[in-house]
Amino acid sequence: MTQNIEYKLKEQDRRELKKILDQFNYDKNNLISILQTIQDVFGFLPRNSMFYLAKKLQVPAAEIYGVSTFYTQFKFDKLGKNHLIFCDGTACHLRNREILGLVETLLGIKPGETTSDMQFSYEIVACLGCCAISPVCMVNGEIYGNLTTNKVKKLIKKLRKQ
Ligand code: FES
Structure with missing residues (x-):
């Protein structure tokens, strides 16, 4: 076998x-x-x-x-060109409900999924270690803090154009 x-x-x-x-x-x-x-x-x-x-x-x-x-670092599926990791740890969780909903609506995928055009992968983790600037996400290895729905909308728009 x-x-x-x-x-x-x-x-x-x-x-x-x-x-x-x-x-x-x-x-x-x-x-x-x-x-x-x-x-x-x-x-x-x-x-x-x-x-x-x-x-x-x-x-x-x-x-x-x-x-x-x-180990959550290991993936079994090919990730999208842009890898978005949103934090849902205690500090972020309080202020990211709307943000996570927006991400799922804009990308049309759920955590752990990749868009069919392979442009975006989206996942949620427990803590990115930058609680002081919550809510936080990491995009292609770069941290973005003090997120708002507006910031996230702009960020995704910018990534789509690249
Ligand atoms: S809880 Fe989100 S960075 Fe720590």
Whole structure:
């Protein structure tokens, strides 16, 4: 079964994965770094790569899957060009109800989804660590604070034009 699934990897993907594993000496103690590198290279964790890793690192696929689902940093689907992360931690939650509703209306997607044109991915996390400027979001790695519905509307409009 494992062999069959691995066979479905594209040759180019297999070469990329091999390069990453070579870099980490096939050491299963580096599993998180390996997963991070795969995500950097592919933009997400291709599901088939889990089985390839399992075989090459000699670790059960369930363990690899367990680690990669435990950490929210890992994604199994390709993200949109613009990755919007909105905070819904305690400080932000008090003032972001309207904002989150607006985002979902403007983008037409729910948290964890990507627009069909691959322009936007949207997700919600517990705290972005900038509570003093809540409500907060992070767009393509950049923090935006003291959000209002107006600011968010402008931000999404600007991102659509890029
Ligand atoms: S609760 Fe939103 S940044 Fe901390």
